[in-house]
Amino acid sequence: MPGLLLQPLTRAVTYTRWLHLLVGVIVPLVCGAVFPGLSDPSPYDWLLIAVLPLPLVLAAALVPSIRRAEGLQARLMLFPGPHARAGSDEDPGVSTAPAASWSDRARTGVWLVLRMEAGLALTLVTNTLLALALAFAGAAAGEPGRVFPFPCSTGTGWAYALLVPVPVLVLVLIAAGAGALMTRAARRLLGPSVKERLAALEKRTEHLLERNQIARELHDTLGHALTLAVVQAGAARTAGDPEFTDRALEAIEETGRAALEDLDRVLLVLRESGRPAAARPALDEAARLLDSARSSGARIDAEVTGALDRVPGPVSREAYRMLQEALTNVLRHAGPVRIGVRISVDAARLRLEVRNPLPGTAPAAGSGGGSGGGGGRGLRGVRERATLLGGEARAGRDSGDWLLAVELPL
Structure with missing residues (x-):
């Protein structure tokens, strides 16, 4: 006392x-x-x-x-x-x-x-x-x-x-x-005052959204690059063919170089808060993703309908990341299998579908380790991106395949 x-x-x-x-x-x-x-x-x-x-x-x-x-x-x-x-x-x-x-x-x-x-x-x-x-x-x-x-x-x-x-x-x-x-x-x-508290809350919300955005960018970029590198290295070791090994190493090199460019871009945005995100890859660069997936041994059946240049920048960039995450999940969970990619653009909406066969009794590809599709950071990130853009993303079994379908308003 x-x-x-x-x-x-x-x-x-x-x-x-x-x-x-x-x-x-x-x-x-x-x-x-x-x-x-x-x-x-x-x-x-x-x-x-x-x-x-x-x-x-x-x-x-x-x-x-x-x-x-x-x-x-x-x-x-x-x-x-x-x-x-x-x-x-x-x-x-x-x-x-x-x-x-x-x-x-x-x-x-x-x-x-x-x-x-x-x-x-x-x-x-x-x-x-x-x-x-x-x-x-x-x-x-x-x-x-x-x-x-x-x-x-x-x-x-x-x-x-x-x-x-x-x-x-x-x-x-x-x-x-x-x-x-x-x-x-x-x-x-x-x-x-109430007005000042609302302004502070909005500022904090923007800060959290920015952190989540950067976390998703790093997850998508590095996850895609590492998954392709692992698949390529495993395929080269299994094949035992010097020519195939050279192609695999070349693909790993290209994927790693692209990942480093994306990483430098994200770090530059962190250092310069006012820098716009327009340098991020958009959906019209989807061919690069498909080629990298093909180089890992996957058989890609791609179909694009509509003009991709009509898609607004934010929607196009987020759709690119969704496609990247979908391909990464397929390679991670199902391996180099046949993958069907459908991209369609009409007057009001962008539709993206990624379909792959289920790997037997293994966890469904793209589900993050669960057959219900509710777990995993990757699929959750796809849903968050679609929700922020006013669209929706669905994932689950469809006629013996695993289907990820995304619809985004233009």
């Missing part, structure tokens, strides 16, 4: 909060120096000093930048941070944006009034308790004194020196309590 009482003495934030409250009393003290004066003021004078500055403070709250200034002060002085030797990475919940609505101005006005009145009260308590400590020190030195509203101290002696720390300790505890209450009030009165 004594440790809890003494803990505020060792925290720097106790004194920054104390100073924050004392700074708020500057306005009423300046007004009080003009009227009614600060020379031996009566309790009625102190009441006037607390009330007279209210119109000026409320008028200042109408200025949008005042809310920003108060928010910055509150963040710096009311919350633990590096300056308080107690670093905290948590958001204090105090806005530093100018007032954007009448609700913000009203809350700023309430905050300014609360800060001024609390600062004035704490100033009076500070002066009284420090004067009492000095009176005890004077009595210990043989010079008794009186402190309003405490009674006269007529005695003297060294025993009064033991009472000197008591008012100081009480003052620090009061200041710590007042600072904690003002911190809670700051979160309520200077906290972000």
